[in-house]
Amino acid sequence: MPGTGKPTLAVVGATGAVGSVLLRTLSHHADVWGEIRLLASPRTAGRRLTVRGEECEVLALSEAHEEHLAGVDLALFLVPEAVAARWAPIAAAKGAVVVDTSAAFRGDSDVPLVVPEINAHAARVRPRGIVASPGCxxxxxxxxxxxxxxxxxxxxxxxxxxxxASGAGRAGTGALREQLALVTGSELGNHPGDVRRAVGDHTGPFPGPLALNxxxxxxxxxxxxxxxxxxxxxxxxxxxxxxxxxxxxxxxxxxxxxxxxxxxxxxxxxxxxxxxxxxxxxxxxxxxxxxxxxxxxxxxxxxxxxxxxxxxxxxxxxxxxxxxxxxxxxxxDNLRKGAALNAVQIAEHIAAELSGPSGTSDR
Amino acid sequence: MPGTGKPTLAVVGATGAVGSVLLRTLSHHADVWGEIRLLASPRTAGRRLTVRGEECEVLALSEAHEEHLAGVDLALFLVPEAVAARWAPIAAAKGAVVVDTSAAFRGDSDVPLVVPEINAHAARVRPRGIVASPGCxxxxxxxxxxxxxxxxxxxxxxxxxxxxASGAGRAGTGALREQLALVTGSELGNHPGDVRRAVGDHTGPFPGPLALNxxxxxxxxxxxxxxxxxxxxxxxxxxxxxxxxxxxxxxxxxxxxxxxxxxxxxxxxxxxxxxxxxxxxxxxxxxxxxxxxxxxxxxxxxxxxxxxxxxxxxxxxxxxxxxxxxxxxxxxDNLRKGAALNAVQIAEHIAAELSGPSGTSDR
CATH class of the missing domain: 3.30.360.10 (Dihydrodipicolinate Reductase; domain 2)
Known part of the structure; x- marks a missing residue:
């Protein structure tokens, strides 16, 4: 934490549905962070997002640029399970405490699963440097x-x-809105399967029609x-x-x-x-x-x-x-308390611990 | 049951949401009825509805025309609780067995509450001449x-x-469709109360916005x-x-x-x-x-x-x-098994009993 004396935060998966809520949350919470670094898949890297009122370029999370994870005190992971399973241990090995919102580590006995209102204390014992946030x-x-x-x-x-719908990400809300446009203004919903036929293959990430269902x-x-x-x-x-x-x-x-x-x-x-x-x-x-x-x-x-x-x-x-x-x-709100907010709350507890005088935690 | 040898059925509340489903059900079921007489409030009386492929004029249910309930063997009531509470005993006093779909009599110990797949036998004991059908x-x-x-x-x-929505009748489906038209194609649903504001007083019979909620x-x-x-x-x-x-x-x-x-x-x-x-x-x-x-x-x-x-x-x-x-x-389907169909099933059991050789039932 050079310079500011405040920990450096990396947001991994900054460009997704939860990421955008998380950046707003960071902007509105007490400013406990020094540098805030944004990362995402190479596909969306290069975008410029606003956090704490400042534009910030999104860096690529890729093997070619593992240095983007260097010098990070705390890494918030908002990525699919497979991406988290691969990259969270790498971030932890580079010295970051990882707060992961995916299901990758929630069941592991050596990874605490934390809801700060209930068991904030559990976040202090993290043998693998990883803390998990529960599902929405x-x-x-x-x-x-x-x-x-x-x-x-x-x-x-x-x-x-x-x-x-947004529990299934932007694809979920997109599919719901698309389906609503297909069924609204009609008499659909009165006959077996008529909504299913109208929605057709516009089911998005869902296993069937969600509008009127x-x-x-x-x-x-x-x-x-x-x-x-x-x-x-x-x-x-x-x-x-x-x-x-x-x-x-x-x-x-x-x-x-x-x-x-x-x-x-x-x-x-x-x-x-x-x-x-x-x-x-x-x-x-x-x-x-x-x-x-x-x-x-x-x-x-x-x-x-x-x-x-x-x-x-x-x-x-x-x-x-x-x-x-x-x-x-x-x-x-499944994007706030159900995802971004709970992760930020965990991260802020850990930031207080990292910034504190003791240094007695496991990591 | 003069003439046909089959019982006369009165459908009271024929013009509502459940009524129209019931008339279709009657048309598709085995033809156990002689005359089918349609009644409704004076406000909608005079309409012509189709049942069993024939047009039929809706008669008024009113004090001035209690004779519309005369000669009825079985009266199916599809009306609000207060209307049923008033008119079912009158129909029963005129000799009809009443099958009521409202909540007016469901809790009464001397009125059987019947789901034919479970307790068809209970419909045979009806001290007040009234059998109730459960809620949807x-x-x-x-x-x-x-x-x-x-x-x-x-x-x-x-x-x-x-x-x-149709559990709250035609007003319910109307309100839902109206609300969907107000929220579809927008970005509503992301901010506290934005759906409530867009829906305004178009809540119909519901205590708040139902679209996207x-x-x-x-x-x-x-x-x-x-x-x-x-x-x-x-x-x-x-x-x-x-x-x-x-x-x-x-x-x-x-x-x-x-x-x-x-x-x-x-x-x-x-x-x-x-x-x-x-x-x-x-x-x-x-x-x-x-x-x-x-x-x-x-x-x-x-x-x-x-x-x-x-x-x-x-x-x-x-x-x-x-x-x-x-x-x-x-x-x-809350209008079929949840309302019209269950009532028709009860009525058909009673029709078989009325047409049967024994005449040993309580009524």
């Missing part, structure tokens, strides 16, 4: 679930996550009929909450929303719950906004919370049949 | 849940129902933060399955789909389950189509099953943590 489905609900867990002790989660699939086929996304929600929540045997069943569906994941959550606890106390907990938890007065029309919706940082929670009810079970509905 | 949210999943219950014994249901609300405010729709799912499933103490927690959300409800279901049973046996049960259950091979892209979606009669089921998985819990995803 998990981040839709885990901050709220974690806050309630701290009070009541989680016993089981049954969740349905409604994922927005709900697709009960997200991710890749995994064992026993599960999707990779659903099993990931289970594994990630267990790891973040340090509850390796927590019962979690997730269903991930894709809905025709641009950005903003939502989740319908059934949470069963070890101790009896009350809505009043749950409201108090959620209203005072960092990163959570309680918005829960349905008679007044107050509950979060994806279209209302897109572009905001917190996890919004409403529709808190206790099961009429089980004094230990709560239902709630959570919404978060 | 319940009908999205109860046939499949009931089939599995018969094998495994249900212990608990946790469901999220994604309800389509998910609204976690359906029905009226009920006790303790629940919506009437969510509590109705619980009470209706308990009554249909004759499990008065079954644990049921439902979350009802509205999604930007024209027609076709879907449900993410977590079902816990008294006995251990296997996906193989659950597949066999669902594949051979009346009214259910199993469509479950996600690796091949086979799972039901609302846009694919709209306009069809059965409940479609896919995404059947066993909980990795609980050998007694199954997840599945069910889709059904």
């Amino acid at each position: 489905a998990t981040l839709t609900l885990v901050v709220a679930a974690g806050a309630l867990h701290a009070e009541y002790g989680l016993d089981e989660l049954v969740v349905t996550v409604q994922q927005a 709900v697709l009960p699939w997200s991710g890749a086929p995994a064992a026993d009929g599960w999707s990779s996304e659903e099993l990931a929600v289970r594994e990630e929540i267990r790891k973040i909450l340090d509850l390796p045997r927590l019962r979690v069943t997730a269903t991930c569906v894709r809905v025709p929303v641009v950005t903003g994941h939502s989740a319908s959550v059934h949470a069963r606890f070890e101790r009896p719950v009350t809505v009043g106390r749950a409201h108090e907990i959620l209203a005072t938890s960092p990163g959570v906004v309680l918005y829960d007065d349905p008679a007044a029309g107050d509950y979060p919706t994806p279209a209302d919370v897109v572009g905001t940082d917190p996890t919004w929670v409403g529709r808190v009810r206790r099961s009429p049949d089980d004094e230990r079970a709560l239902e709630f509905f959570a919404c978060a | 949210a319940t009908l999205t999943l109860v046939v499949a849940a009931g089939a599995l219950h018969a094998e495994y014994g249900l212990d608990e249901l946790v469901v999220t129902v994604q309800q389509a 998910v609204l976690p609300w359906s029905g009226a405010p009920a006790a303790d933060g629940w919506s009437s729709e969510e509590l109705a799912v619980r009470e209706e499933i308990r009554k249909i399955l004759d499990l008065p103490r079954l644990r049921v927690t439902a979350t009802c959300v509205r999604v930007p789909v024209v027609t076709g409800h879907s449900a993410s279901v977590h079902a816990r049973f008294e006995r251990p389950v296997t996906v193989g046996r659950a597949h066999e049960i669902l594949a051979t259950s009346p009214g259910v189509v199993l469509y479950d091979d996600p690796a091949a892209g086979d799972y039901p979606t609302p846009a694919d099953v709209v306009g069809t009669d059965p409940t479609w089921v896919g995404r059947v998985r066993r909980s990795p943590d609980d050998e007694r819990a199954l997840e599945f995803f069910a889709c059904a």
Whole structure:
């Protein structure tokens, strides 16, 4: 950290959908960084992007230019899993702490999986120099679930996550908008498959038509009929909450929303719950906004919370049949808390540690 | 049943969204009816509608013309709750068996609540001459849940129902299409509330914007933060399955789909389950189509099953943590099985009984 005394940050994958949100986030957060270096695939390198009000040329991430990763204190990776698997260890070997938003390392026992509101401490122990940020489905609900867990002790989660198109990147939002143009102004949606025929092969990254539809699939086929996304929600929540045997069943569906994941959550606890106390907990938890007065029309919706940082929670009810079970509905921006923001929060925790007086961390 | 020997059917509320689906259903089903008489509010009376290939003038349902209900053997009510509460007892007093699709009588202990695939027998005992058909949210999943219950014994249901716009009638689909026209072709959906501002007061029967959104609300405010729709799912499933103490927690959300409800279901049973046996049960259950091979892209979606009669089921998985819990995803046309078709099925059972040799039923 020569000169400024502040750490050098590399943003790897600066030109994608999450990258552009991340650059805006960096511009609006406290200025903890010295140099901010932008990298992307050679295909998009050379573009000029604005961060902290200044234009910055995007450098190529390539074997021919590994020096672009030299002198970096912290590298934020916003790239596909395969790219992260290849390049994160290289950045770490060059001395950077890597915060990776892909699924490449989330399941590894020697890579912490961090949601700062819940387990910021875990980011201090990183034997491989890599810290992972969870997936957007998990981040839709885990901050709220974690806050309630701290009070009541989680016993089981049954969740349905409604994922927005931008969870599949710019190709996802592009496909949704293209499909909407094909079905809007018509009478489509009344006959079997008419939306599918109108959309044709304009499905983009989705396995079927998303406009005027709900697709009960997200991710890749995994064992026993599960999707990779659903099993990931289970594994990630267990790891973040340090509850390796927590019962979690997730269903991930894709809905025709641009950005903003939502989740319908059934949470069963070890101790009896009350809505009043749950409201108090959620209203005072960092990163959570309680918005829960349905008679007044107050509950979060994806279209209302897109572009905001917190996890919004409403529709808190206790099961009429089980004094230990709560239902709630959570919404978060899948590009912010679901991706860029959580990564920046992790990075800022590590920056504070790197800039601190101790130097006692593992790396 | 003079002349034809077949019972006379009155369709009350013939001009609404469910009414038009019902008239098509009557035209395509076995011809068990003698006269079919169409009634509606005085506002829409006088229209001519086609049923069984013949034009038929819609008669007024009004105090001045109670004779329109005379000589009716079976009256199918497809009208709002308040209208049904007023007119169903009048039709019953005139000698008709009433099949009502509103919520007016569903909770009454002396009115059976019937899903023919599950409890057709219950329709034979009708002390008030009224049989109720469940709500569309319940009908999205109860046939499949009931089939599995018969094998495994249900212990608990946790469901999220994604309800389509037409569940709120023609005003619902009209509002969704109007909203889509306001947001399509724009970059809306990226900033907090931009969809809400663009939609303005074009929300129709919904409490907020439905285009590019998910609204976690359906029905009226009920006790303790629940919506009437969510509590109705619980009470209706308990009554249909004759499990008065079954644990049921439902979350009802509205999604930007024209027609076709879907449900993410977590079902816990008294006995251990296997996906193989659950597949066999669902594949051979009346009214259910199993469509479950996600690796091949086979799972039901609302846009694919709209306009069809059965409940479609896919995404059947066993909980990795609980050998007694199954997840599945069910889709059904909320105007067909969710309303008109179930009512017609009930009516046809009663017609067979009325036409039968015994005459031993309560009415």
